[in-house]
Amino acid sequence: MKRQLQLGASVALVSLAACSGGSIQSSLQPKVTSSSNPVTGTTLEFAVGTANIAGSVGLNTLVTLRQANGTSILSNAPTITGPAGFTVPAGAPDAYGDAGTAHISAFIPTSIGSPPPQTTFDPDAGDSAQGNYLASSYGFFPGVLANSGSTPDLEPGPMPFYSAVNTVLAGTPLEYIGGPPAFVPPGHTSTQDGTFPSGYPGYTLGFADFQATPVSGAYALNIVIPTGISSSGVESYGSKAATANLTAGTVLPAWGTPPVFTPDGTGGGTIATNFAAGGGVTEEFVELVNVGPASCQLSGSAPYYYTFEVPLGAATVTVPDSIGAAPIGKAQPHTFCTAAENTAAAGAATAQDGWAIYGFAVDYPLLEAGFPASDGVANPTITTSGQDDITTSAAGGGPAATASVLRSTLKRLSQPHH
Helix, strand or coil: CCCCEECCCCCEECCCCCCCCCHHHHHHCCCCCCCCCCCCCEEEEEEEEEEEECCEEEEEEEEEEEECCCCECCCCEEEEECCCCCCCCCCCHHHECCCCCCEECCCCCCCCCCCCCCECCECCCCCCCCEEEEEECCEEEEEEECCCCCCCCCCCCCECECHHHCCCCCCCCECCEECCECCCCCCCCCCCCCCCCCCCCCEECCCEEECCCCCCEEEEEEEEEEEEECCCCCEEEEEEEEEEEECCCCCCCCCCCCCEEEECCCCCEEEECCCCCCCCCCEEEEEEEEEECCCCCCCCCCCEEEEEEECCCCCEEEECCCCCCCCCCCCCCCCCCCHHHHHHHHCCCCCCCEEEEEEEEECCCHHHHCCCCCCCCCCCCCCCCCCCCEEECCCEEECCCCHHHHHHHHHHHCCCCC
16 A cells, blocks of 8 residues: 655645555555545646746756545545657656656556556655655645555655756755745644654645756646455546647746855854846746754754745845744744854854755745645645746755755755655
């Protein structure tokens, strides 16, 4: 059986309503607990756009596949097929069998003895201890597991796919995870307050971008979904399908210079966005990641993701002094350790919390379509202009005195989580 997170404001692990796999997999799967059909009971939405990834144009996608209560189904295999002329870059090692083709694919494993081939969405095909990507309630999420005894991954995958062919990123994708102050669970201060599952650092932001040259035309998404297994072990499957059109010449302005964070020594600081917006941008964000040592946080574990919604074109953003992680009922600690706290903890003010920082902006309702804003909604509005375009910056970091902080941060953030 495969399991996935219920990606809503209340995160919970749930069991699959209709399992896949024949008798050879029966020992891996819990009993079926419901007879509901995950195909007829879900709503699929799909949009595509361009992705200006640190100045190099690629493809952006957004999918929602939700049950009536707004949550994800638990097992599926998505495949995106591009129009004539679209090609997955042959030089991308994470494309596997998709390299050089017109599709970005995944498979439903049906036999432990004959695993499917490795593909973009199926990088760990045949490894029952690892997960692969599915179409989730908000984005393509690496939450599928072939072995029901394993713990599902709780983090979105690093983006973009095929980052090795982006000369600026040089094979170092980033994690885009929604945290305070822009993404706060109702009644909480963050998902790091000790009430969410361990390893759940924040909300998925939905988009999945690919460093593949976009081509105008229709992109087809087909999702294979297990619907049941008979008493004799015969499997059944259904599918959901959608198409989305792309105009490849519609590209948001490049976010050429990464944002810069300057700490104020009292827990917060100021972000210089280095982005003028315009050109159709409707929502702008900066991701600021506290990578530790985080000795000042009261719950959770590093990295801590802070996401700031930026007034369009604003030159600076203020980082509050005290929006750190704490158990419910306790005052929030400093966002970053203060100069005094660093000195007390490490004996030197230069041993301060390290950080990574990067920005992204879109022309569609990213915040409103995601969680927690759309919790309980089966079909949120995911596009306003007909396609979903995004622009993303490269990453910066600090403190400046320790260049290795940025390198180690990016290495950690770009590790595959499937």
